Amino acid sequence: MTRLGPVYTLAAGAAIVVALGTLSATTSPTTQNVNAQDNQISTADTAAPAAPEVIVTTAEATPTPEATKTAKPTPVKADYAGRVQGNGGLIAISIRNGKAVGYFCDGKIEAWLKGKAADGKVTLSGPHNASLIAQIGGGRAGGDLEFGGKEWNFKAPTVKKPSGLYRASAVVRGAKVRAGWIYLDDGSRVGLTLVDDKPADVAIPEPGQNATVNGVEVDPQDVDEFIGGL
Missing domain, CATH: 2.40.128 (Lipocalin)
Structure with a gap:
């Protein structure tokens, strides 16, 4: 009986050590898993930043010499x-x-x-x-x-009134009359009167005066009066 005492004591001590080891393994924090998560978080936090948005701008085209030319003046x-x-x-x-x-x-x-x-x-x-x-x-x-x-x-x-262009359009005794006259500053003049689209012998009136067609006076119009309806 006396010899077995130390053996039992050692066995009991070994059992206690095993029990404590098991308890320690059960209650110790899972540092490996936590470190793995930390590593994942750290990797995400330290990853290279996303490439910035690239905004492409187009330089304004340099006007060609033709485009920069000033338009030639046109009188109103x-x-x-x-x-x-x-x-x-x-x-x-x-x-x-x-x-x-x-x-x-x-x-x-x-x-x-x-x-x-x-x-x-x-x-x-x-x-x-x-x-x-x-x-x-x-x-x-x-x-x-x-x-x-x-x-x-x-x-x-260029010419000024009474020189320039005149036109007449009328109906005389049932016939369609159309006439045109040009007057130059030097007194030269020319014109043609059509009655139903045929040339008629009608004298060219003095500037500003009426023409006489088949005994009826026809009033010449200046450009301002007929340009919109020609």
Whole structure:
């Protein structure tokens, strides 16, 4: 009995050690799991920041020399009249607020044209493939006229009333009357009166006076009166 005492004592001590070890393992914090979470949090916190938003800006295009050119001046109101070279007829052009009308006449044929005036140029067109392109500036208009398959040059300085362009439109004794007249500053004049679209022998009136067609007076209109309805 006395010899077994130490053995029992050692066995009991070993059992206690094992029990304490088990208890310690049970109650100790799970540091590995916590450290793993800490590592995950630390990794997320210390990750490289997201790339900043890239804003692409386009530099303003440098205007080309053509774009920077100043538009050529175009008069708001102007009247031109002159001779058609190589034809003997007269040409008149009038501008009102960007609109433009033209009239060509040599006493036998005529052409009414209309269009626009912009950037120092007049561009007109009319029946029978009539067309006119003129540069304006320096107190005159100059360019080319096409009509009836022919082409002529012209130069027309500015004129003031009573010179310039006039037109008449009326019904006389049941017949449709249309007439056009051009007056130059030097007293030259030309015109043509049509009665039912046929040339009629009608005298060219003095500037500002009425024409007489079949015994009836017809009132000529200046450009301001007919440019909107041509």
